[in-house]
Amino acid sequence: MSAYRGKKFQFLSVFLCSWLVACMVPVFAEEDGAVHVSTASELQSAIKKAQAGTTIVLEDGTYDVKGGFKITGKNGTSSSPITIQAANQGQAVITGEAFFSIKKSSYIVLQGMSFTNTGNTAVSLDGSSHVQVSRNTFALTENGKALKWVYVYGVDSHHNLIDHNEFGPKHDLGNFITFGGTNTQISQYDTVEYNYFHDTGPRVENGLEAIRVGTSTVSMSDAFDTIQYNLFENCDGDPEFVSVKSGHNTVRYNTFRNSQGVLSARHGHGQSYYGNFFLGDGVKPGTGGIRLYANDHKVYNNYFEGLTGTGAASTLLIDGGDYDGGTDGDAPATSEELAKHWRVYRAQVVNNTIVNSATGISVGQSYQLAPVDSVVANNLVMNSKGTLYFEPKPGNTSFAGNIGYGSKLSNASHSSSEIQTIDPLLTTANGLQVLSDTSPAIDASVGDYFFITGDMDGQTRSGISDVGADESSNEAVINRPLTGADVGPKS
Ligand SMILES: [Ca+2]
Numbered sequence: 001m002s003a004y005r006g007k008k009f010q011f012l013s014v015f016l017c018s019w020l021v022a023c024m025v026p027v028f029a030e031e032d033g034a035v036h037v038s039t040a041s042e043l044q045s046a047i048k049k050a051q052a053g054t055t056i057v058l059e060d061g062t063y064d065v066k067g068g069f070k071i072t073g074k075n076g077t078s079s080s081p082i083t084i085q086a087a088n089q090g091q092a093v094i095t096g097e098a099f100f101s102i103k104k105s106s107y108i109v110l111q112g113m114s115f116t117n118t119g120n121t122a123v124s125l126d127g128s129s130h131v132q133v134s135r136n137t138f139a140l141t142e143n144g145k146a147l148k149w150v151y152v153y154g155v156d157s158h159h160n161l162i163d164h165n166e167f168g169p170k171h172d173l174g175n176f177i178t179f180g181g182t183n184t185q186i187s188q189y190d191t192v193e194y195n196y197f198h199d200t201g202p203r204v205e206n207g208l209e210a211i212r213v214g215t216s217t218v219s220m221s222d223a224f225d226t227i228q229y230n231l232f233e234n235c236d237g238d239p240e241f242v243s244v245k246s247g248h249n250t251v252r253y254n255t256f257r258n259s260q261g262v263l264s265a266r267h268g269h270g271q272s273y274y275g276n277f278f279l280g281d282g283v284k285p286g287t288g289g290i291r292l293y294a295n296d297h298k299v300y301n302n303y304f305e306g307l308t309g310t311g312a313a314s315t316l317l318i319d320g321g322d323y324d325g326g327t328d329g330d331a332p333a334t335s336e337e338l339a340k341h342w343r344v345y346r347a348q349v350v351n352n353t354i355v356n357s358a359t360g361i362s363v364g365q366s367y368q369l370a371p372v373d374s375v376v377a378n379n380l381v382m383n384s385k386g387t388l389y390f391e392p393k394p395g396n397t398s399f400a401g402n403i404g405y406g407s408k409l410s411n412a413s414h415s416s417s418e419i420q421t422i423d424p425l426l427t428t429a430n431g432l433q434v435l436s437d438t439s440p441a442i443d444a445s446v447g448d449y450f451f452i453t454g455d456m457d458g459q460t461r462s463g464i465s466d467v468g469a470d471e472s473s474n475e476a477v478i479n480r481p482l483t484g485a486d487v488g489p490k491s
């Protein structure tokens with residue numbers, strides 16, 4: 001009964017017990033219908049009794065227990081989830097050896113807690129679906145050992161939502177969020193949105209990505225995961241701040257600020273990366289954008305400014321490969337082959353804007369196998385120094401309708417229909433470099449790319465698309481670079 005303690009109930013039960021002498025029928029719920037707990041053992045007991053529709057409220061305080069809080073085989077429903085939430089945002093602290101392990105469960109909500117625990121993954125979702133991890137703060141106490149902070153994996157893992165959380169700082173190896181699966185299938189249809197990821201580092205060679213979606217082993221399976229509307233700031237720990245290692249994921253509308261690394265399509269086919277803002281201060285070294293391997297990626301409507309990265313941290317790199325997975329990309333591959341950098345087939349890099357950065361669009365940088373049948377079209381690159389379009393190994397990549405202006409370097413080997421050297425006449429609006437009314441980029445796109453329906457601002461493309469990520473438009477701006485006020489538990 002202690003798990004169902006509440007001040008009103010205590011008072012009422014003492015009163016009733018003394019008056020009736022025999023008090024055999026406990027009154028479990030408070031006025032709000034929720035089960036209130038204020039100790040770890042009360043929480044454990046409440047979890048054991050929870051069923052669809054149960055809300056467990058954690059009063060302010062610390063919750064620590066060896067072995068953690070285990071939710072196994074519990075199923076809510078879409079209209080009646082099992083909710084475990086802090087009474088007051090961030091005031092219920094999961095600490096010490098505590099953690100949440102959710103296994104073979106569905107429709108569970110974890111909300112509003114602060115995680116400062118150590119040595120254990122703070123929240124693991126194993127073989128679970130429709131679990132929501134929302135408005136929590138993850139600032140784990142580090143101990144020098146690798147640790148995944150949130151880990152989504154297991155058999156039949158799908159449709160989980162991680163939203164409005166804050167993650168960081170993090171120095172030890174391991175991701176803020178790791179999506180795994182089984183040995184053959186990545187977790188599917190998960191969404192990561194409106195989170196604030198910040199302050200990873202110092203830099204290691206590998207293993208400190210903010211988010212990793214998959215592994216090389218499962219990379220031929222499709223995740224259909226969506227990472228959107230998140231803010232990444234000073235995520236410096238790994239050459240990839242987000243590493244995608246599975247198929248058919250969407251990364252859109254995120255803002256990457258002053259982070260040393262790239263969003264990579266590291267393994268797996270068919271990623272869509274669009275409408276993201278990559279912003280550097282022009283000083284911090286190694287800030288990059290997007291790097292691609294494998295087949296059929298679409299990269300469009302992204303805006304890059306002030307990035308300093310070169311080489312593998314270039315602004316937008318269709319990289320060379322060290323393994324050829326073939327035009328269909330589905331040939332049987334050994335685990336060793338799966339771990340390689342797969343040759344790019346049919347990347348479509350269109351209508352992106354790059355300004356004031358050290359590099360522009362690069363093709364075939366790191367490995368010998370040049371991209372095949374890829375397209376670089378209708379992009380706008382204006383860097384005052386460094387490279388614009390840089391093609392160490394372009395293969396048969398086709399160029400059309402691009403603008404490159406500023407730096408003395410490159411553009412030389414292309415016709416003006418492929419890359420036009422012309423001042424795009426940009427102007428500053430809301431801190432971004434956009435098209436002025438007289439820009440030659442207006443209505444100057446060529447070719448037909450069905451997926452280009454809007455621009456980086458969320459405005460519709462009118463008539464012929466303008467070159468670059470921006471469409472000159474009077475419509476309301478829907479998407480803009482995110483700030484701390486747009487994301488995290490308090491947004
Ligand atoms: Ca990495």
Ligand SMILES: [Ca+2]
Nearest residue numbers: 443462464466
């Ligand atoms: Ca237009």
Ligand SMILES: [Ca+2]
Nearest residue numbers: 457470471472
């Ligand atoms: Ca616009």
